[in-house]
Amino acid sequence: MSFVEYSDCIQDGDVAIMYLGLNMMTPVKVQHGAQTQTRYGAIRHSTDLIGQRYGSKVTCSKGGWVHMLHPTPELWTVSLPHRTQILYTTDISTITMMLELKPGSVVCESGTGSGSLSHAILRTIAPTGHLHTVEFHEQRAEKVAEEFKEHRVDHLVTVRNQDVCKDGFGVTGVADAVFLDIPKPWEAVGHAKTAMKKHGGRLCSFSPCIEQVQRTCEALESQGFDEVSTLEVLLRVLDVRTITLPLPDFGPDPANHVESNAVDGAPPSAAAAPPSVTMKTTTPPTKMAAHTGYLTFATKPRT
Known part of the structure; x- marks a missing residue:
């Protein structure tokens, strides 16, 4: 392991980055016989880390899991x-x-x-x-x-x-x-x-x-x-999300008119949910550094 050269597997003595979730990362000094406590349980370095590939999903003692990442300056x-x-x-x-x-x-x-x-x-x-x-x-x-x-x-x-x-x-x-x-x-x-x-x-x-x-x-x-x-x-980071917007009702299409088949006052089968469109969009942050x-x-x- 080096901050300027990439290694495939975690070795004894490495500094690995433990990824627990978004904006939740911590460095771990890997040592034979040591263990690291997390909110998801303990990680035993000898059995759970050493020899594993960087980027591996590691299961903790309580059943939760973390990812172990190769260190970079970022x-x-x-x-x-x-x-x-x-x-x-x-x-x-x-x-x-x-x-x-x-x-x-x-x-x-x-x-x-x-x-x-x-x-x-x-x-x-x-x-x-x-x-x-x-x-x-x-x-x-x-x-x-x-x-x-x-x-x-x-x-x-x-x-x-x-x-x-x-x-x-x-x-x-x-x-x-x-x-x-x-x-x-x-x-x-x-x-x-x-x-x-x-x-x-x-x-x-x-x-x-x-x-x-x-x-x-x-x-x-x-x-x-x-x-x-x-x-x-x-720096302003935008949040990418999927949204669904209703389409306006422009009335019946005369070129594709379908007769109502209502019986005894029952609503026509075509009268389903209003039309909508799903799209990707970005929203600015509510607070910016x-x-x-x-x-x-x-x-x-x-x-």
Whole structure:
């Protein structure tokens, strides 16, 4: 099992995603002799999980069942243990595209947080790229380093516990792209420029407040960055459902008139249920998640 390579079967030591229902997923560390309790009963790892194919339907001790899924960055984002606020797939997809990430890219990131974006970056830059990620909080840095090792992507990432605004990323002239998710990104713009390659690269800063964006844009321009732009990504998921609508009564069709065969006042057999039509349609959500943050992008020109 690896977050960047697919495996067919669940093995001892894997991290699998247990799907219990819509928006109900949790990661499970598979270990010989262990068991996991669910609302549907217990799952014994040795007999119920190890050796089973990913995607299998696993029956629990109370008769209920769950699906065991292969981990991906997308599934990890919706099931990971939160240590910080995280980035979700809507912003992550825009970031990986706008930073022009590809296999072999070298990326600098701060802060690491819960590692939601980090896993998506690693999947994108594998197998020859590298991520240099900086986390100010010591315990969070240690925990995310453990998770990278469990997920078998630690060969693609270096975790540093330091203050990026004071000490930078620990590398010089190697990065194709830089991502900042810190309270004062304008204080790290100079270090980001130092970490980037001489032939240039792309930078992205994520900030929830427009005042942060303003100061970051000023810092980017003062450091000689070009193509500075800010955008906000909002997601609206529509619900697809089947509905039945009655058709209006246009009266009898003179071209296809059928005489009534009523006897002794009985209603005609043709007088059945009113006509209707069944169709697929979509309905917007009653509530929609609003602002998460602004994404500011910029380009370091070739020097």
